[in-house]
Amino acid sequence: NAGVTQTPKFQVLKTGQSMTLQCAQDMNHEYMSWYRQDPGMGLRLIHYSVGAGITDQGEVPNGYNVSRSTTEDFPLRLLSAAPSQTSVYFCASSLTGEGEKLFFGSGTQLSVL
Amino acid sequence: SQQGEEDPQALSIQEGENATMNCSYKTSINNLQWYRQNSGRGLVHLILIRSNEREKHSGRLRVTLDTSKKSSSLLITASRAADTASYFCATDRRGYNKLIFGAGTRLAVHP
Numbered sequence A: 001n002a003g004v005t006q007t008p009k010f011q012v013l014k015t016g017q018s019m020t021l022q023c024a025q026d027m028n029h030e031y032m033s034w035y036r037q038d039p040g041m042g043l044r045l046i047h048y049s050v051g052a053g054i055t056d057q058g059e060v061p062n063g064y065n066v067s068r069s070t071t072e073d074f075p076l077r078l079l080s081a082a083p084s085q086t087s088v089y090f091c092a093s094s095l096t097g098e099g100e101k102l103f104f105g106s107g108t109q110l111s112v113l
Numbered sequence B: 001s002q003q004g005e006e007d008p009q010a011l012s013i014q015e016g017e018n019a020t021m022n023c024s025y026k027t028s029i030n031n032l033q034w035y036r037q038n039s040g041r042g043l044v045h046l047i048l049i050r051s052n053e054r055e056k057h058s059g060r061l062r063v064t065l066d067t068s069k070k071s072s073s074l075l076i077t078a079s080r081a082a083d084t085a086s087y088f089c090a091t092d093r094r095g096y097n098k099l100i101f102g103a104g105t106r107l108a109v110h111p
Helices: none
Strands: A004-007 A010-013 A019-025 A031-039 A041-051 A053-057 A064-066 A077-078 A086-092 A109-111 B006-007 B011-016 B018-027 B031-037 B045-049 B053-060 B061-066 B069-076 B086-090 B105-111
Touching: A004 A086, A010 A019, A019 A031, A019 A053, A019 A086, A041 A064, A041 B086, B006 B086, B011 B018, B018 B031, B018 B105, B031 B061, B031 B069, B045 B053, B045 B061, B045 B069, B053 B086
Parallel strands: A010 A109, B011 B105
Antiparallel strands: A004 A019, A019 A077, A031 A041, A031 A086, A041 A053, A064 A077, A086 A109, B006 B018, B018 B069, B031 B045, B031 B086, B053 B061, B061 B069, B086 B105
C-alpha cells in the first residue's frame, strides 16, 4: 500500500517556466489537498478537492492551478514559476475531508531561480 | 492568515522529561488535530480531538482542548530522543473543508 505518492522529489525551475507536480493516492480517498511549507510559516493550503471534478481554493491559491479528473490523482500546476514559489510542497488526502486525519506525501522541494 | 499558533516556537529538553506544546486559534472550530514532522519528511497524524471533547490520550500523548480559551495543549510524557521533531496543530471549521495549520513547535530531546 503506497499511500500518497508525490513526484518529483526535487525540482529546479527558471523564472517563467511551467511545471506540474504530481500527486496520487491509492486509498480511495475523496479529499485531496496541496500545501506549501516555508520556513517559520508552517503549512499553508493552496487548493483542495472533495471529489473528482470538484476543486476549490485554499489560503494561497494565486499562481497555481489544479484539476481532479480521477479520484486517485490531483496534480498541481505552476503556469509561470516565480522565485516566491520556492518552497516544499506537500500533497495530502483523507477519506472524506472535514473531521478526518490527513495522510501526507513525502513532499516536493521546488526551487525557482 | 493562519488559524493556529503554537507556543513555544522551539523547546529543548532532556530525555525522560515531559514536553508541553500549546496551540491557540482564532475562530470557533469543529476539530483540532496534532501532527508530527521529522526533518525532511511529510507530516504524520498524531491525534484528533473534537470540539465537544476536553481531553484525549494516545500512548504517551495527552491532548487537552479548551474551547472557551480557544486553545489546546499537547503533552508528551517521558520524552525520548526519537521524539525530536516539529509538532503542528491544525483546525477545521464546520462546513469548511479546509484544515489550517499553525507554524509549529520544534522539539529537541537530548539524550
